[in-house]
Amino acid sequence: MRNDSKNEVTMDPSGFTVLADHVPSIVQEIRYHSSYNFIGDRIDGYEEPCAILTKEAARALKSAAGEMIVQGYRLKVFDAYRPVCAVKHFVLWGIEDQDVRMKPYFYPDLQKQELFAKGYIAARSSHSRGSTVDLTLLDMQTGKELDMGSPIDFFGEISHPDYRGPEITDEQYRNRMVLRRVMERNGFRPLDCEWWHFTLENEPYPDTYFEFPVSSEYLRR
Numbered sequence: 001m002r003n004d005s006k007n008e009v010t011m012d013p014s015g016f017t018v019l020a021d022h023v024p025s026i027v028q029e030i031r032y033h034s035s036y037n038f039i040g041d042r043i044d045g046y047e048e049p050c051a052i053l054t055k056e057a058a059r060a061l062k063s064a065a066g067e068m069i070v071q072g073y074r075l076k077v078f079d080a081y082r083p084v085c086a087v088k089h090f091v092l093w094g095i096e097d098q099d100v101r102m103k104p105y106f107y108p109d110l111q112k113q114e115l116f117a118k119g120y121i122a123a124r125s126s127h128s129r130g131s132t133v134d135l136t137l138l139d140m141q142t143g144k145e146l147d148m149g150s151p152i153d154f155f156g157e158i159s160h161p162d163y164r165g166p167e168i169t170d171e172q173y174r175n176r177m178v179l180r181r182v183m184e185r186n187g188f189r190p191l192d193c194e195w196w197h198f199t200l201e202n203e204p205y206p207d208t209y210f211e212f213p214v215s216s217e218y219l220r221r
Contacts (some may be wrong), residue, residue, distance in 0.1 A: 003201040019051035027076040038106035045083035057131035064186040082127035131203035161195040
């Protein structure tokens, strides 16, 4: 289903797929299904710890994963499709909730309100269009994540892909560029403030946001 209505919200999952069905080599750690994220609680809409993407994005990511394997790496996904209700959870937490339990781990140098002003949290997320993915690389020899210089969802300048401050080593920067180059070659565009975030350039639903839950059972009904 392709929707051309501007900023329409729909629950139709017919254009989506469970990522593991297409790319079984990908490792998954769906952070928003757990409490280890910048809020500190499971996020609304994450009923299952599985990555879901549009079929087009899944095919492109399969190609990227194959290229990475040749280089000795596996992709590790932290988030993919994100329901609209999850984004609302973020926004309400940022505006109303006084809880800052996870501040030391994810935004130690920022106040919660700054996360919106600096673009780390938005009222609408490209993830809700279904063709955006947050990911990193695993070294196939060691089984460990490559050192990217900052963890996933760390809100700060150090997480900008092109950041070359003293906190980022040459090796960490090279690791970021390995990921970025392969993702770009396979049709994904990066985000200027998060080294882990990529959106399919020719995403099939550029103006449609989705509200169905993160659940393989929901897709297979």
